[in-house]
Amino acid sequence: MSDSSISLLPVAPGASGTWDWDIAADRLTVDACFAELYDIDSEEAAAGLPTGAFFKAIHPDDRPRMRIAVAGILAGAEFFSKEFRVIAPDRAILWMHARGHAHFDENDAPVRFTGLLVDVTERKRTEERLRVAQSAGGIGTFEYIDGFATAAVSDEFCWLLGLHPAPILPVQTINSVRLGDGDRIIPDPGDAMTGDSIDAEFQIARRDDGRHRWIARRGEIAREGTGYRLIGVIYDITAAKEQEAALRELNDNLESRVEQEVAIRRQAEEALRQAQKMEAIGQLTGGIAHDFNNLLMAITSSLELLRKRASLDENALRLIDNAKQGADRGAALTQRMLAFARRQDLSTEHVDVQTLVTGFRELIERTLGPPWRLELAIPAGLPQVLVDTNQLEMALLNLVVNARDAMPAGGSVCIEACLKQVAHGEMTDLPAGSFVKLAVVDTGHGMDRETLARATEPFFTTKGVGKGTGLGLSMIHGFAKQLGGGFMIESIPQEGTTATLWIPVAQSAATAPAPSTANIPAPIAERKLKIVAVDDDGLILMNTSAMLEDLGHQVFEAHSGQLALDLLRKIPDVDLLITDQAMPNMTGTQLADLATELQSGLPIILASGYGELPEGAQQRMVKLGKPFSQRDLELAIEQAIGSSARSS
CATH class of the missing domain: 3.30.450.20 (PAS domain)
Structure with missing residues (x-):
C-alpha cells in the first residue's frame, strides 16, 4: 500500500x-x-x-x-x-x-x-482522476466491486440522481432512476467486461422531483484476477444536450437552406444552359433564315421579271404564279425564323394593352368558335408598352389557337394582364424593370416536363403532320426577347397551361409614329439613274440589276465593298448606292461610311434580311428588307432620292 x-x-x-x-x-x-x-x-x-x-x-x-x-x-x-x-x-x-x-x-x-x-x-492515474472528480463541484463518484449488490457512492452522486445521501447504495436503487432501455448507471457484469471503459450517456428521472435530466458516466475497469472493480464518475450534461439539440436543429435548418440554395442554383444553371442552347439555336436559325432569304430573293425576283414577259401563255403564267406563291410562303417562314432569332424588322409604337385586346376580341372569338369561351381580365390604367402592334396581335392569336387545340372538347380561355416590377436578379430570364404581364391561360391537357422544356424550340411541335410548323412559340419567344422582355410557359399535365408575355413598359408617353407608305414622297420625275449595286451573292446581284434595268436605270455591279469603292472613284455623279449588309471583309454599313466620304450626300439603300441594323444606320440610309419585290425596290429608290433631295 x-x-x-x-x-x-x-x-x-x-x-x-x-x-x-x-x-x-x-x-x-x-x-x-x-x-x-x-x-x-x-x-x-x-x-x-x-x-x-x-x-x-x-x-x-x-x-x-x-x-x-x-x-x-x-x-x-x-x-x-x-x-x-x-x-x-x-x-x-x-x-x-x-x-x-x-x-x-x-x-x-x-x-x-x-x-x-x-x-x-495506470492505477495511480485512475486514483488521481477520481480524487479530482471528488473535489470538483457537480461531479459524483462511485466504486463497484464485482459480485456485490451495493456500490460506494459520494453525496454528489446521490444528489445528481435525486437519492437520499448515503455512502453505500443498492445497485438496483441506483439503476431504478434510469429512463428507457439500454446501459444501466451501474453496468451489469456482462456489459462491464466488454472493454476497459464504461463511458455512457443516459436520461434519468430524478427520484425526488421527477425531473428528466441527462447524465454522463465516465470510468474505467480495474481487473483483479478473474474479478474486476469499477471506478467512475457521473455528471449532469443536460445543458450540453439541449445545446446539442439546438445545434442539431440549426444544422438541419442550414442543411435545408443549403439544399434549397443548391436547388435554386441548379435551376439557375439549367436556365442558363437552356438560354445558351436557345441562343445557339437562334443564331443557327437566323443564319439559315438569312441564307434562305437570299435564295428566295433570287427566286422571287426572277419569277417577277419572267411574269412581265408578254410572250408567255396562260398555263405558263399560272405556273409562275404558283411558284411565286410558294416563294412567298417560304418568305413568311423565314420571317418566323428571324423572329425566333430576334432579327426580324420591328415597327414599335406605344400601345395600351387593354385597348388592343378589347379591339381584337371579336377576331379572337371567331377564331375560337362556339365550344370555347373567352374571358378577359385586363384592368384599366395599365401603363403603355412599346411594342410592334401587328406582331403582338399575331402572338396573341397564336397563343389562343394553341389554347383551343389543347381543349378539343371545348373550355375556357382567359387573357389576363397585370403590372409587375422585377428586381435585379429576381428572374433569370428578365432584366430589372417594369413589365406588363400578358398571359393566355387554358384548362387543357397541359404538357409534361420534357415537352415543356422544348416548347419554344423552332420546328418542335406536338401537333400532327401538316397541322403546325413548330415555329409559333419560337417566334413569340424571339419577339418578346427582341423587345427586351421575355416569354415563359407554365404547364401541369391534365390541368392546363399559362403562356406569359413579359412586355417592357414604355419609358415615355410620346407616341412614336409607325412608318407607313404615306410618308414616302411622291414618285420622282422619271429619269435614268446611275446606280451602284453591291452584293456578294451573284444570283441576287444579277436579279437586282435586272430589276433596276427593267425600271430604266443604269447599273454598275460590284461583288464586294472594295470593288464598289473602286467604282465610286471611277464613275462621276453616281445617283444611288444599293448594298447588301452581311458581306465578308466589309459590311454594308462600313461601305456606306466610306462611300459618303467619297461622295458626300450619296443616297444609300441598305438591303438586308435581318431586322436589326447597327446603331444609327436606320437614320442614315433607307432599309430594304429581303426578299423584296420590284415594287419594294422602286419605293425604296423614291424614298432614298426624295430624302436626299430634302436634306440638301
Whole structure:
C-alpha cells in the first residue's frame, strides 16, 4: 500500500521485475523486466550491479525518501513497501510499487534484501482522476466491486440522481432512476467486461422531483484476477444536450437552406444552359433564315421579271404564279425564323394593352368558335408598352389557337394582364424593370416536363403532320426577347397551361409614329439613274440589276465593298448606292461610311434580311428588307432620292 494514502485499488498486476541485493558483497542482481523498467543493460544486470543502480532512475523528488526507506532495511527493518516515481528512457514519469523483505544471519544482521517491483502507473492515474472528480463541484463518484449488490457512492452522486445521501447504495436503487432501455448507471457484469471503459450517456428521472435530466458516466475497469472493480464518475450534461439539440436543429435548418440554395442554383444553371442552347439555336436559325432569304430573293425576283414577259401563255403564267406563291410562303417562314432569332424588322409604337385586346376580341372569338369561351381580365390604367402592334396581335392569336387545340372538347380561355416590377436578379430570364404581364391561360391537357422544356424550340411541335410548323412559340419567344422582355410557359399535365408575355413598359408617353407608305414622297420625275449595286451573292446581284434595268436605270455591279469603292472613284455623279449588309471583309454599313466620304450626300439603300441594323444606320440610309419585290425596290429608290433631295 502507498505510504501517503490508502489506495482505493489493490496493486494492479502490471509489468513487474525482481531484485536480489547481496548486502555483504554490496552487489545488486535484477531480472530482465527490472532492467527494462530501470533502463539497465541486461548483461550488466546479470553480472551484478552496485547498489547505487537501485536509485539510478528514481525521480529526484522521491530519491531522498527512498534512501531513508532502504536505510531502514539496513538498520534491521524486515518488510519494505513503497511507491515512488521513476523516469523512463523516453522521459515519461512512471509509478512503481516496490515490495520486499530482508534476510538476516544468526546474529540478526541483514545479509540480503529481495523484492518485487510492479508498474502501477495506470492505477495511480485512475486514483488521481477520481480524487479530482471528488473535489470538483457537480461531479459524483462511485466504486463497484464485482459480485456485490451495493456500490460506494459520494453525496454528489446521490444528489445528481435525486437519492437520499448515503455512502453505500443498492445497485438496483441506483439503476431504478434510469429512463428507457439500454446501459444501466451501474453496468451489469456482462456489459462491464466488454472493454476497459464504461463511458455512457443516459436520461434519468430524478427520484425526488421527477425531473428528466441527462447524465454522463465516465470510468474505467480495474481487473483483479478473474474479478474486476469499477471506478467512475457521473455528471449532469443536460445543458450540453439541449445545446446539442439546438445545434442539431440549426444544422438541419442550414442543411435545408443549403439544399434549397443548391436547388435554386441548379435551376439557375439549367436556365442558363437552356438560354445558351436557345441562343445557339437562334443564331443557327437566323443564319439559315438569312441564307434562305437570299435564295428566295433570287427566286422571287426572277419569277417577277419572267411574269412581265408578254410572250408567255396562260398555263405558263399560272405556273409562275404558283411558284411565286410558294416563294412567298417560304418568305413568311423565314420571317418566323428571324423572329425566333430576334432579327426580324420591328415597327414599335406605344400601345395600351387593354385597348388592343378589347379591339381584337371579336377576331379572337371567331377564331375560337362556339365550344370555347373567352374571358378577359385586363384592368384599366395599365401603363403603355412599346411594342410592334401587328406582331403582338399575331402572338396573341397564336397563343389562343394553341389554347383551343389543347381543349378539343371545348373550355375556357382567359387573357389576363397585370403590372409587375422585377428586381435585379429576381428572374433569370428578365432584366430589372417594369413589365406588363400578358398571359393566355387554358384548362387543357397541359404538357409534361420534357415537352415543356422544348416548347419554344423552332420546328418542335406536338401537333400532327401538316397541322403546325413548330415555329409559333419560337417566334413569340424571339419577339418578346427582341423587345427586351421575355416569354415563359407554365404547364401541369391534365390541368392546363399559362403562356406569359413579359412586355417592357414604355419609358415615355410620346407616341412614336409607325412608318407607313404615306410618308414616302411622291414618285420622282422619271429619269435614268446611275446606280451602284453591291452584293456578294451573284444570283441576287444579277436579279437586282435586272430589276433596276427593267425600271430604266443604269447599273454598275460590284461583288464586294472594295470593288464598289473602286467604282465610286471611277464613275462621276453616281445617283444611288444599293448594298447588301452581311458581306465578308466589309459590311454594308462600313461601305456606306466610306462611300459618303467619297461622295458626300450619296443616297444609300441598305438591303438586308435581318431586322436589326447597327446603331444609327436606320437614320442614315433607307432599309430594304429581303426578299423584296420590284415594287419594294422602286419605293425604296423614291424614298432614298426624295430624302436626299430634302436634306440638301
